[in-house]
Amino acid sequence: MSVSNSQINISRRQLFTRRKDADKPNLPWVKNQLFTDVCTQCGKCSNACPEKIIKSSDGGFPRVDFHQGECTFCYQCAEVCPEPLFHPKTEPAWQVKADISDACLAKRNVDCRSCGDSCEPQAIRFKLAVGVVAQPQIDIDSCTGCGACVSVCPTNAITIKNL
Ligand code: SF4
Ligand code: SF4
Ligand code: SF4
Incomplete structure (x- = not known):
């Protein structure tokens, strides 16, 4: 064939x-x-x-x-789920973390803090820098991979993934 x-x-x-x-x-x-x-x-x-x-x-x-x-x-x-597919709730949900790409407005010197405002564990901090707007930085240890920052990003710059 x-x-x-x-x-x-x-x-x-x-x-x-x-x-x-x-x-x-x-x-x-x-x-x-x-x-x-x-x-x-x-x-x-x-x-x-x-x-x-x-x-x-x-x-x-x-x-x-x-x-x-x-x-x-x-x-x-x-x-x-009827199948034996899930770990117990006492174990970590997953190891995935948020990752910010170059599509981020702040990286293009446009002020935006939407992701930081949506992050309950405050894993996204904005670092002041000379000559550019504050830049987002993710504290990997605090990020739970909840994804709350994804839909609020106006440029779709955030992906939740295994780093
Ligand atoms: S919401 Fe998106 S564009 Fe705005 S600072 Fe965060 S990653 Fe950058
Ligand atoms: S995935 Fe959740 S915890 Fe991690 S940076 Fe985004 S909002 Fe914060
Ligand atoms: S909110 Fe998360 S843990 Fe709850 S059912 Fe949806 S995917 Fe599962």
């Missing part, structure tokens, strides 16, 4: 998307090494999330989308 060019293009695109998303979080507390083998894509986690941030990602697997809101670490996604 011959494979068309469009099929090749689609599979290349899927591969690229998977690589691009490889360092982004799936769900809090999830056992990442089991995820694609054990998750049945039943959608119960997505329905249970009070913040409505769990979306169907590439391949149909659930993934948090911080453009819709933040994770409050309520553990409800883990509680409703």
Whole structure:
């Protein structure tokens, strides 16, 4: 059976998307090494999330989308999952952190502190500098990876990922 060019293009695109998303979080507390083998894509986690941030990602697997809101670490996604896919709530939810790209307005010398205002643990501090507006700096140890800073950023400069 011959494979068309469009099929090749689609599979290349899927591969690229998977690589691009490889360092982004799936769900809090999830056992990442089991995820694609054990998750049945039943959608119960997505329905249970009070913040409505769990979306169907590439391949149909659930993934948090911080453009819709933040994770409050309520553990409800883990509680409703019928599969043995989640670590106990007593363990850390995940190791992901916020990362600010060069698209940040402050890096272009435009005053903006929206992300800092939305960060409850105060992990984003603004450092004064000579000749430029205050620059955001993330305290990695304080960042919980909640994603509250993502949707408020006017230039989409923040990504939550494994650093
Ligand atoms: S812990 Fe709660 S807020 Fe976070 S993804 Fe799960 S259900 Fe949604
Ligand atoms: S909200 Fe976005 S543009 Fe504004 S300071 Fe934070 S990262 Fe930069
Ligand atoms: S992910 Fe949450 S804790 Fe981390 S910098 Fe953004 S708002 Fe603050």
